[in-house]
Amino acid sequence: MSWYEAIILGILQGITEFLPISSSAHLFIVSQFFGWTDPGAAFTAVSQIGTELAVIVYFWRDITRIVSTWSRSLRNPVLRKELDARMGWYVIVGTIPVAALGFLLADQIETTARNLYLVASTLIFFGVLLGIADRYGRKIKSIEKLKLPDAVAFGLGQALALIPGVSRSGATITTGLALGFNRVAATRYAFLLAIPAVLGSGFYEATKISDQQNVAWGQTILATVIAFFVGLVVISWLLRWLTTRTYTPFVIYRVGLGIVVLLLLATGVLSP
Numbered sequence: 104m105s106w107y108e109a110i111i112l113g114i115l116q117g118i119t120e121f122l123p124i125s126s127s128a129h130l131f132i133v134s135q136f137f138g139w140t141d142p143g144a145a146f147t148a149v150s151q152i153g154t155e156l157a158v159i160v161y162f163w164r165d166i167t168r169i170v171s172t173w174s175r176s177l178r179n180p181v182l183r184k185e186l187d188a189r190m191g192w193y194v195i196v197g198t199i200p201v202a203a204l205g206f207l208l209a210d211q212i213e214t215t216a217r218n219l220y221l222v223a224s225t226l227i228f229f230g231v232l233l234g235i236a237d238r239y240g241r242k243i244k245s246i247e248k249l250k251l252p253d254a255v256a257f258g259l260g261q262a263l264a265l266i267p268g269v270s271r272s273g274a275t276i277t278t279g280l281a282l283g284f285n286r287v288a289a290t291r292y293a294f295l296l297a298i299p300a301v302l303g304s305g306f307y308e309a310t311k312i313s314d315q316q317n318v319a320w321g322q323t324i325l326a327t328v329i330a331f332f333v334g335l336v337v338i339s340w341l342l343r344w345l346t347t348r349t350y351t352p353f354v355i356y357r358v359g360l361g362i363v364v365l366l367l368l369a370t371g372v373l374s375p
Contacts, residue, residue, distance in 0.1 A: 104146075104322045108139050113150060113326030117333025120154040121294065121341055123233055123273030123353050124360075128222045131267060132364060135219060135373050144212060146323055148301075148308035153327035155301040157334030158294050165295070169194075186247055190295075193249060197258030198299045204262045205304060212265055219375045223364035225268030230357030233277045237350040240280035246288040253282055257296055271297055273357075276350070286345040294338070 104112075112130055119126040127147050134141055159166060173191025176182035183189075205212070260278030264271035272293050279289025312323055367373040 109322035109326045113329030116150045117330040121337050123270050125270035128268040145308040145311040148304045150326045151301045152305035153330035154334035157331050161338045193254035197254045197296045200258040200262040201300045222268035223361040226357045226361035230354050234354035236277045236280035241283040242285045244284040
């Protein structure tokens with residue numbers, strides 16, 4: 104991987120991680136389109152550390168409050184009814200499905216799942232699901248209405264993002280909208296829920312970087328730093344956007360991109 108590729112992929116990671124359009128799909132598609140070597144699951148996972156650090160910086164007050172209240176609630180039963188204490192448990196419970204399936208399906212995720220036919224299909228299918236949930240979901244629940252069954256459902260939605268093209272934020276946001284949460288609540292919780300899973304995956308995959316012939320640590324670190332700064336801007340923009348707008352533009356983009364990729368595969372411009 105060249106330094107130029109690392110810069111482009113870092114920018115791409117920062118833009119697409121929080122938008123419901125799948126960062127892993129974009130890194131894979133762009134690399135294939137320009138004839139670059141596939142950066143691989145390890146590079147993708149490590150560069151996502153940058154975007155998750157952006158989440159931690161942006162939501163640091165919320166995260167500090169949640170961690171503090173949750174830890175104190177272990178000793179003080181009175182605090183266990185507080186939303187922040189419950190939120191700590193909800194994030195833990197919601198992380199279990201993706202952690203378990205990620206461990207069990209690690210080989211498939213890094214090999215057979217990295218196929219452009221699959222990526223294009225999931226872009227379209229889950230884009231349509233996002234559109235349906237955004238159009239017909241009641242969108243009346245705030246984050247304060249979150250309960251344990253909701254956390255489990257969010258976690259199962261996040262686990263679907265192990266399939267390239269699904270989108271971690273897209274799957275969890277779709278789940279939240281289907282459960283009746285408003286757009287901002289579903290998106291904020293999706294961002295918080297991703298932190299343990301992405302950081303865990305990123306640090307685990309970091310141990311494999313040295314084994315990758317086409318990826319070096321220098322380029323990976325550069326892409327991760329770029330993803331952090333770009334991600335900060337995207338988080339702020341998206342949460343403001345959602346106060347008055349819908350997810351329709353992202354749905355159209357996902358479906359359109361999926362169709363274009365399928366056409367490029369059919370004409371031989373791209374190979375699976």
